[in-house]
Amino acid sequence: MAESDARLVTESSSQLVAARVGRQDERRAGLLVLCLLSLVIGVGTGVGAVALRGLIGFIHNFSYNGTLSFIYDANILEGPSRFGGFLLLSPIIGGVIVVFLVQRYAPEAKGHGVPEVMDSIYYGGGNIRWQVAVIKSLASALSIGTGASVGREGPIIQIGASLGSAFSQLLGLTTWQKVTLLSAGAGAGIAATFNTPLGGVLFALEILLPEVSNRTFLPVVIATGAATLIGRILIGPNPAFSVPAVAFPLAQTFNLEEAVAFILLGVLCGVAAWAFIRLLVIMEDGFPKLPGGPYAQNIVGMAAIGVTMVVLTHVFGHSYIDGVGYGTIQFRPCWTAR
Numbered sequence: 001m002a003e004s005d006a007r008l009v010t011e012s013s014s015q016l017v018a019a020r021v022g023r024q025d026e027r028r029a030g031l032l033v034l035c036l037l038s039l040v041i042g043v044g045t046g047v048g049a050v051a052l053r054g055l056i057g058f059i060h061n062f063s064y065n066g067t068l069s070f071i072y073d074a075n076i077l078e079g080p081s082r083f084g085g086f087l088l089l090s091p092i093i094g095g096v097i098v099v100f101l102v103q104r105y106a107p108e109a110k111g112h113g114v115p116e117v118m119d120s121i122y123y124g125g126g127n128i129r130w131q132v133a134v135i136k137s138l139a140s141a142l143s144i145g146t147g148a149s150v151g152r153e154g155p156i157i158q159i160g161a162s163l164g165s166a167f168s169q170l171l172g173l174t175t176w177q178k179v180t181l182l183s184a185g186a187g188a189g190i191a192a193t194f195n196t197p198l199g200g201v202l203f204a205l206e207i208l209l210p211e212v213s214n215r216t217f218l219p220v221v222i223a224t225g226a227a228t229l230i231g232r233i234l235i236g237p238n239p240a241f242s243v244p245a246v247a248f249p250l251a252q253t254f255n256l257e258e259a260v261a262f263i264l265l266g267v268l269c270g271v272a273a274w275a276f277i278r279l280l281v282i283m284e285d286g287f288p289k290l291p292g293g294p295y296a297q298n299i300v301g302m303a304a305i306g307v308t309m310v311v312l313t314h315v316f317g318h319s320y321i322d323g324v325g326y327g328t329i330q331f332r333p334c335w336t337a338r
Contacts, residue, residue: 028174028177031214031215031218034177034181034215034218035218035219035222037167037168037171037181037219038181038184038218038219038220038222038223038226039222039223039226040167041160041163041164041181041184041185041188042185042188042222042223042224042225042226042227043226043227043230044163044167045156045159045163045164045185045189045192045223046191046192046227046228046230046231046234047230048133048137048156048160048163048189049159049160049192049193049227049230049231050192050230050231050234050235052137052140052141052152052155052156052159053072053152053193053235054070055070055137055138055141056072056074056140056141056144056145056152056323056324057069057070057071057072057074057145058070058072058141058145059094059141059142059144059145059146060072060145060323062145063093063094063146064078064081064082064083064087064090064147064322065078065081065082066082066083074323074326074327075241075242075326075329075330076327076330077318077320077327078318078327079317079318080313080318081319087147087306087309087310087313087319088309088310089306090147090306091147091148091302091303091305091306092302092303092306094142094143094145094146094147094148094302095143095146095148095298095299095301095302096295096298097142098139098143098298099294099295099298101135101138101139101142102135103294105131105135106129106131106134106136108128108129108132109132109135109136109139109158111154112154113136113153113154113155113156113157113158114154114157114158114207116158117157117161117182117186118208120161120165120182121179121183122210125175126165126168126175126176126178126179127165127169127178128158128161128166128182129162129166130162130163130166132158132162133158133162133163133166136155136158136159136162137155137159140152140155144323144324145323147305147309147319147322147323148302148322148323149305149323149325150324151324151325152324153190153193156189156190156192156193157186157189157190157203158186159189160185160186160187160188160189160190160227161182161183161185161186161208163185164178164181164182164183164184164185164186164223165178165181165182167181168181176211176216179208179209179210180209180215180216180219180220181219183204183208183209183216183220184204184219184220184222184223184224185223186203186204186208187204187208187220187223187224188200188223188224188227189227190203191224191225191227191228191231192227192228192230192231193231193240194239194240195228195231195232195235195238195240196228196240197224197225197228200220200224200227200228201220201221201224204220204224205217205220240326241329241330242330287300287301305322308321309322
């Protein structure tokens with residue numbers, strides 16, 4: 001009995017010493033230093049967001065048009081690809097390369113981006129490897145540029161978050177400061193991509209930060225502001241989407257029929273969102289069960305996307321589903337926009 005008590009005391013003492021050593025290894029930066037670090041992360045994330053857009057444009061132009069150029073307006077529908085029916089090979093080739101990069105170098109880069117960042121905050125102590133930023137950039141650019149129907153939002157969030165986390169790990173900051181800089185990087189990514197500093201701040205505050213106070217709010221604001229400035233300098237001040245001027249009728253003319261129409265629209269959108277999420281879950285659970293491993297599973301999925309792109313091009317004159325999808329939202333074909 002005495003031996004077991006002594007062993008328990010020894011183990012408790014060892015754990016206490018280890019905890020103290022861990023706390024000593026962590027550095028607690030002041031608010032001013034944290035804000036300066038957020039400024040650096042915001043600038044880095046802004047540059048990263050611009051680089052990601054350029055890389056997506058380069059890969060898209062090469063795989064869709066056979067040209068070498070970084071100039072790409074995702075808000076414009078370009079019409080048929082010069083490769084015709086061979087376009088279906090583009091997402092397949094891109095998908096195979098993406099699987100290789102992710103499996104070989106950074107398995108954490110797999111997925112949408114936002115859930116992985118949230119997992120690192122609540123279960124990983126705010127730790128994300130720096131390799132995730134590099135592999136996520138390459139994999140996302142390849143996936144989007146070759147035609148996979150995904151957006152820039154999730155990738156740039158994870159890229160900015162990994163930059164903030166890696167930087168804070170390098171300096172040995174405390175867990176809450178790592179989470180703060182991680183969230184600042186994620187918000188900066190949203191701000192630089194969409195030219196929406198307020199949107200980036202709100203995203204970080206509502207989705208990522210477990211605590212909202214001066215010590216977390218100020219770094220996020222500084223990072224998103226710096227990223228927005230970098231984006232406006234390198235890309236331009238235009239908003240992500242061009243909204244046409246619409247003359248709305250006076251409030252007195254709003255009638256019951258219009259109110260019912262808006263209610264029905266909301267219900268339909270809610271049902272569509274529910275159906276999309278359920279289908280996404282079914283696909284995510286079903287594809288890993290297909291035989292042949294990740295490469296075969298990816299080829300099946302990307303082949304379905306490629307065939308859909310070719311069919312839509314033959315029927316409607318454009319693939320519509322490829323890449324970020326902003327051209328479909330804007331619905332401005334290149335022959336009318338020019």
